[in-house]
Amino acid sequence: MGPLDGVKVVELAGIGPAPFGCMMLAELGADVLRIERPGGGLALGPPELELVNRGRRSVALNLKDPAAVATVLELVAKADVLVEGFRPGVAERLGLGPEACHEVNPKLVYGRMTGWGQDGPLSQSAGHDIDYLALSGALHLIGRAGGPPQVPANLLGDFAGGSLYLVIGVLAALFEARGSGRGQVVDAAIVDGSAHLTTMLLGALAGGSWKQERGSNLLDTGAPFYDVYETSDGEYMAVGAIEPQFYEELVRLLGIDAPDRYDVANWPALHKLLTETFAQHTQAEWTELFDGTDACVSPVLPLAGDHPHLVARSTFIDRHGVRQAAPAPRFSRTATDVTEPPPSPGRHTRAALTDWGIANVDALLESGAAIQAP
Secondary structure, X not given: OOOOOOOEEEEEOOOOHHHHXXXXXXXXXXXXXXXXXXXOOOOOOOHHHOHHHOOOEEEEEOOOOHHHHHHHHHHXXXXXXXXXXXXXXXXXXXXXXXXXXXXXXXXXXXXXXXXOOOOOOXXXXXXOHHHHHHHHOOHHHOOOOXXXXXXXXXXXHHHHHHHHHHHHHHHHHHHHHHHHOOOEEEEEEHXXXXXXXXXXXXXXXXXXXXXXXXXXXOOOOOOOOEEEEEOOOOXXXXXXXXXXXXXXXXXXXXXXXXXXXXXXXXXXXXXXHHHHHHOOOOHHHHHHHHOOOOOOEEEOOXXXXXXXXXXXXXXXXXXXXXXXEOOOOOOOOXXXXXXXXXXXXXXXXXXXXXXXXXXXXXXXXXXXXXXXXX
């Protein structure tokens, strides 16, 4: 299933963006083998709810054991891709760096996922999503006028600036390797990806149509016709009526006498008018009014909401007793799906190693180099 059917990936288990990227590769059809330490690593909950680990099998190997490292290299020799999310130098110290892997498989695409990148003054420093966004300037963009930067969970850095760039890099290098016969290293850094995401706004900044001050621009709540408004029941509606025809529809449906929006001096009064208007009805009432119109107004829903559009597209699905997002994007011919629930570490050790052609599985299990979870 999926357009990557036949592609084999070895994942050296980590946290955050690397697992999410490997989840995407698995949902695209790749056979992803997740190599975990015995007992697993840092987790936010029980294994069956670590949804970023879905779609692939888990093998537990003690990478302090030379036999386990040799086993990983055997798997690498059969793989198209390896993904790791360690600090720079850790994979090398394990004996699983790019040089060792390319020695056994010159065509291997070696994907590296970090926050700061493989080089630079901060490459050995700790960090999290918020730090990478802060340094790249992306965090500076988010917030209201006169207020501090607002934290967008870890979606913008870890997953948008991290995982998606990792996957793009891996797919591009995989495509190139099939022609050249040579693999390469993909250095995916969240600080680079989150900076790259600001490209459009960097152009606007250079051209004078974007200001460094938060909350003073078209897309950062500076414009009253691109903002969120509280309803009478304490919920919110999102307004994105940028184009003139959409704004005219917004004003018509609200039934208001709005000042000229093209005069920035009118923005505070227009914001006040919209705030007072949306506070007159519930979110459900506004949703019904704007449903199917071109006013670009939508209800702000909680996670895994049941809006009819989401239901019709099966944007959220129930798999293995858990509500979760369906794979994206969608393909007309090579359909994707969630094939495996998130496994406990080592759940598939014996079967997966055998399927990948490892001959001495029993000896690995007996020695403790490999562990089969109950």
